[in-house]
Amino acid sequence: ALPLLNSPSIEGDAIKVYVRVRPPSEGTALTDGDQGLCLSVLSSNTIRLHSKPEPKIFTFDYVANMETTQESVFSSVAKNIVESCMNGYNGTIFAYGQTGSGKTFTMMGPSDSDNFTHSLRGVIPRSFEYLFFLIEREKEKAGSAKSFLCKCSFIEIYNEQIFDLLDSASAGLFLREHIKKGVFVDGAVEQVLSSAAEAYQVLTMGWRNRRVASTSMNRESSRSHAVFTITVESMEKNNEIVNIRSSLLNLVDLAGSERQKDTHTEGLRLKEAGNINRSLSCLGQVITALVDVGNGKQRHICYRDSKLTFLLRDSLGGNAKTCIIANVHPGSRCFGETLSTLNFAQRAKLIKNKAVVNEDTQGNVS
Amino acid sequence: MAAAGGGWAAVCEKFRTARTLSAVESRNDPETEPYRSKYSARALLQEVKQLLSAAEEGGEARLLAVRRAVLEYELGVNHTDTEELSAGEEHLQRCTQLLEPHRLSPDCVSLYIQAQNNLGILWSERDEIKTAQTYLESAEALYNQYMKEDGNPPIDPSEHFMAEEEKLTDQERSKRFEKAYTHTLYYLAQVYQHLEMIEKAAQYCHTTLKRQLEYCGYYPVEWALNAATLSQYYLSKQCFMESRHCLAAASVIFSQAGQVPSAEDNETEQDQQDLQQRKAEIARCWIKYCLNLLQSARKLLEDNVGELDPDRQLELKTQRKKEEDEKEKGRKKAVLFGTSDICDSVLAMEEKVSSVYPLDFQEAREIFLVGQNYVQEAKEFFQVDGYVTDHIEIVQDHSALFKVLAFFEEDYERRCKMHKRRVDMLEPIYADLNPQYYLLISRQLQFELADTYYEMMDLKVAIGNRLEELDSHTIKKINSLAQLAIKYYELFLDSLRNPDKVFPEQLEEDVLRPAMVAKFHIARLYGKLITSDSKKQLENMQTSLEYYTFLVDYCEKYPDAVRAVETELELSKEMVGLLPTRMERLRAKLCPFI
Numbered sequence A: 001a002l003p004l005l006n007s008p009s010i011e012g013d014a015i016k017v018y019v020r021v022r023p024p025s026e027g028t029a030l031t032d033g034d035q036g037l038c039l040s041v042l043s044s045n046t047i048r049l050h051s052k053p054e055p056k057i058f059t060f061d062y063v064a065n066m067e068t069t070q071e072s073v074f075s076s077v078a079k080n081i082v083e084s085c086m087n088g089y090n091g092t093i094f095a096y097g098q099t100g101s102g103k104t105f106t107m108m109g110p111s112d113s114d115n116f117t118h119s120l121r122g123v124i125p126r127s128f129e130y131l132f133f134l135i136e137r138e139k140e141k142a143g144s145a146k147s148f149l150c151k152c153s154f155i156e157i158y159n160e161q162i163f164d165l166l167d168s169a170s171a172g173l174f175l176r177e178h179i180k181k182g183v184f185v186d187g188a189v190e191q192v193l194s195s196a197a198e199a200y201q202v203l204t205m206g207w208r209n210r211r212v213a214s215t216s217m218n219r220e221s222s223r224s225h226a227v228f229t230i231t232v233e234s235m236e237k238n239n240e241i242v243n244i245r246s247s248l249l250n251l252v253d254l255a256g257s258e259r260q261k262d263t264h265t266e267g268l269r270l271k272e273a274g275n276i277n278r279s280l281s282c283l284g285q286v287i288t289a290l291v292d293v294g295n296g297k298q299r300h301i302c303y304r305d306s307k308l309t310f311l312l313r314d315s316l317g318g319n320a321k322t323c324i325i326a327n328v329h330p331g332s333r334c335f336g337e338t339l340s341t342l343n344f345a346q347r348a349k350l351i352k353n354k355a356v357v358n359e360d361t362q363g364n365v366s
Numbered sequence B: 001m002a003a004a005g006g007g008w009a010a011v012c013e014k015f016r017t018a019r020t021l022s023a024v025e026s027r028n029d030p031e032t033e034p035y036r037s038k039y040s041a042r043a044l045l046q047e048v049k050q051l052l053s054a055a056e057e058g059g060e061a062r063l064l065a066v067r068r069a070v071l072e073y074e075l076g077v078n079h080t081d082t083e084e085l086s087a088g089e090e091h092l093q094r095c096t097q098l099l100e101p102h103r104l105s106p107d108c109v110s111l112y113i114q115a116q117n118n119l120g121i122l123w124s125e126r127d128e129i130k131t132a133q134t135y136l137e138s139a140e141a142l143y144n145q146y147m148k149e150d151g152n153p154p155i156d157p158s159e160h161f162m163a164e165e166e167k168l169t170d171q172e173r174s175k176r177f178e179k180a181y182t183h184t185l186y187y188l189a190q191v192y193q194h195l196e197m198i199e200k201a202a203q204y205c206h207t208t209l210k211r212q213l214e215y216c217g218y219y220p221v222e223w224a225l226n227a228a229t230l231s232q233y234y235l236s237k238q239c240f241m242e243s244r245h246c247l248a249a250a251s252v253i254f255s256q257a258g259q260v261p262s263a264e265d266n267e268t269e270q271d272q273q274d275l276q277q278r279k280a281e282i283a284r285c286w287i288k289y290c291l292n293l294l295q296s297a298r299k300l301l302e303d304n305v306g307e308l309d310p311d312r313q314l315e316l317k318t319q320r321k322k323e324e325d326e327k328e329k330g331r332k333k334a335v336l337f338g339t340s341d342i343c344d345s346v347l348a349m350e351e352k353v354s355s356v357y358p359l360d361f362q363e364a365r366e367i368f369l370v371g372q373n374y375v376q377e378a379k380e381f382f383q384v385d386g387y388v389t390d391h392i393e394i395v396q397d398h399s400a401l402f403k404v405l406a407f408f409e410e411d412y413e414r415r416c417k418m419h420k421r422r423v424d425m426l427e428p429i430y431a432d433l434n435p436q437y438y439l440l441i442s443r444q445l446q447f448e449l450a451d452t453y454y455e456m457m458d459l460k461v462a463i464g465n466r467l468e469e470l471d472s473h474t475i476k477k478i479n480s481l482a483q484l485a486i487k488y489y490e491l492f493l494d495s496l497r498n499p500d501k502v503f504p505e506q507l508e509e510d511v512l513r514p515a516m517v518a519k520f521h522i523a524r525l526y527g528k529l530i531t532s533d534s535k536k537q538l539e540n541m542q543t544s545l546e547y548y549t550f551l552v553d554y555c556e557k558y559p560d561a562v563r564a565v566e567t568e569l570e571l572s573k574e575m576v577g578l579l580p581t582r583m584e585r586l587r588a589k590l591c592p593f594i
Helices: A028-032 A070-086 A103-107 A123-145 A196-207 A283-292 A307-317 A332-350 B006-023 B036-054 B061-081 B085-102 B109-125 B129-149 B157-161 B170-194 B198-214 B220-236 B240-259 B269-301 B310-324 B340-350 B361-381 B388-408 B412-432 B439-466 B472-495 B509-528 B534-557 B559-590
Strands: A016-021 A039-041 A046-049 A056-059 A062-064 A090-097 A146-158 A161-164 A174-178 A182-186 A191-193 A225-238 A241-253 A320-328
Touching: A016 A070, A016 A332, A046 A332, A056 A332, A062 A070, A070 A090, A070 A123, A070 A241, A070 A320, A090 A103, A090 A123, A090 A332, A103 A123, A103 A241, A103 A320, A123 A146, A123 A196, A123 A225, A123 A241, A146 A196, A146 A307, A174 A307, A174 B388, A182 A307, A191 A196, A196 A225, A225 A307, A241 A307, A283 B198, A283 B220, A320 A332, B006 B036, B006 B061, B006 B157, B036 B061, B061 B085, B061 B109, B061 B157, B085 B109, B109 B129, B109 B157, B109 B170, B129 B170, B170 B198, B198 B220, B220 B240, B220 B269, B240 B269, B240 B340, B269 B310, B269 B361, B269 B388, B361 B388, B388 B412, B388 B439, B412 B439, B439 B472, B439 B509, B472 B509, B509 B534, B509 B559, B534 B559
Parallel strands: A016 A062, A016 A320, A090 A241, A090 A320
Antiparallel strands: A039 A046, A046 A056, A146 A161, A146 A191, A146 A225, A174 A182, A225 A241
8 A cells, every 4th residue: 555565674663654744824724723624633643633523543653743843853753764874774764745735845844945054954954964974973983994985866756767867868767676786776877975065955956857747736746756865885994804884865755645646555546547548558457456465375466566666675675764754734625635644654554574484384394 | 400500510620629639639748737738628628518508599409418418528537637526526427417318329328338437437536436336337237238228339429529421430439339348347347456356356357358359459568468467366266277378368469469560660679678578577477377286286285294195196186087078168168368369379378288286297397397488488588687586586486396396206316406406596696695685585595595405404314214324425415404404594593683683582473483483493403413423412402402492482472473383382392391301311321420
């Protein structure tokens, strides 16, 4: 039910899920009054949705109410992940939610400021700062014995095609796997970073290249998933032994959930066959779902996971820390989308790494 | 009509433009304004609607109603396409209301079914799958009723805004009508899937595929992939005949893909590569077919220690002879794909591999060889460089094929060689693999290698037991195989440690059983190590005891774990009781003077 199939495992922790409620835009709160809100935050980890006839209560790892500051979101969500990244874990932070629920504000900050020193800057710039702060500290501690190399790439997935946001001239790119290095986007630009400011520059430059669409329903809606990846490589010389460690930090801004056509997030929606298109191109997905429910027998499914799932599979399936920030808008008009976002987040909590080991039980116990 | 005169031609023209905008132009809309053409189409449709109401007086009521229904339908689809569901629903509802009295007549039936299809889609977008189901099932019923009572090719909705001379041929009408119904079935397949009526969903998928073939509404590659995937559904239900039929059809239809020139006719290298990949995917489905057939046969044939049971073998062979006469009758007609030509090729394809359980080595080997050929085919595309996961999965299947073939082999030496083949294909891959990115596969390989060495060791022991006396060569062999098995089990257990190298206090559910089995097997392996040095022997027994104790202690602490390892636990308890006494005896022998 989600674009992530495998999740962190070593400590067996499921994906951590944070919910953040944005304040309604100015003006609307006053006119609507409290009755205009479809939810209330009960405590730091529960939220009540005023559904009828029975209200629904959801529990998450953390619920941030409307007053929660950017700094506090960063501390409770990302800090730990950035630290693990320094310790060799892969980390991934997702933002999920309907258009207008505050994903971009949470991840980036106010859209009109290109300034990453802005007091309202979001999780991503703060992660940069913290990462480079930790690197500097490590360097000071270890002196010349330890060195770091940071590189970043920034891609977007639109209509199941991959584009390089750091090289707007590039055509569609492909995912490939390397036996030592895992999944990578073949041909994506990798930029070397030496400071948080530099990282931020790359980010804002790429952000401008994203595909955005406006419809009469939504003023502006991001149609693509954007994945910003930082690779942190450390090299430590201890006598004659060189110890190299490398880890990935993925910062993901998912497409607006109301437009999510990703197979795994679609929920109950039927897949529509185009009117002109003579093929029922999605039939395969239906059959795939049938086979999926099968009883664990050996089988092969011809249709591969979505690009997003595949790209993040490694960082989710191995020693990785993952969290999802589910953004919701409290207005009662957003009830439907809020419910589906919370349901999604609820499902996400259940995801665990299925480290199924082929193991034969017969005949060995004699 | 005559009164409208030239006006009517203009109306038709507008309608036609709206349809083109909506269906063709909209595909080229800029990403920033994805619905530009749809919005223009909508405006045109509204205009047509107004023109119609202006002409209302004097027109024939029924004719007008149908035309208006067409417009409501187009507007309904337009609104749902642009994410305005409520408005879309209103239009579609109005459409069905207008048609209700005439829904069984040839000029309405197709439109009515399509409106219901769209209402089904609309309700599914609201996650109201039950409501969607009612619309779609009623569309299905209407189709059946119409075909029974009338059956003539009905008018296509677009014809209501066409000049007389442009009207479609019967053949074209029938094609479009059947296509609309195919869509109904296809949506129903999804509805049933969402409602977890799996069998019914599979049946509707199957029918959809069948109809695509019948009405030539398919892309060969895509069709083939769908059929191949469906075969995997049948596989999980152990329906080997159906599974094979789907796969054979997939292979036959896929082979057409190369012959039909592609739509654009400028095949790029990428297209070629895609085609190669699809071919490899179908090969992988065949591998699974062979593997499952062999493994299921093994399940039927094995005795309680996992060896081939000759009595059972004889019994099954007699049974099969009896069934063979009835075989043709048993064939389910409903599952057959294609008309004569295709059907013949599919049947010829099926001939190449059996769909009944192999009962002896010779039969098993034939299936194994087919599977192995597909392994080679799949590997041609899924090379390690670029397709690590897929490549390794294929190698794992290859290894599994050898493993199950070995079951049918009676000669222990030859059986051992088959396992050696497995080691030879798995070990180099494991050595290269980076567990930071491929933790799961890496664990699978560790475990499989450990198990293979373990099995080889057991075989060598069995061979040794037939000898008068164990020779030093065999002893060396047994010991080294046991050590290798231990090595890989330990690697697996190490992979469970956290970054500070600490073994988890409580094991995760998904690794619980493998971890416990690994511990148990290591305990047994230390027990099997052969040494003439009594001190060494005592050490081995001590280690063995520690591993057995781990199991017992762990299950005491976490009683939930007992279920996963019942047999192992029982034996471990026994060993924990026995070993100390044995060790005591051995110690006494070592130091007889104390």
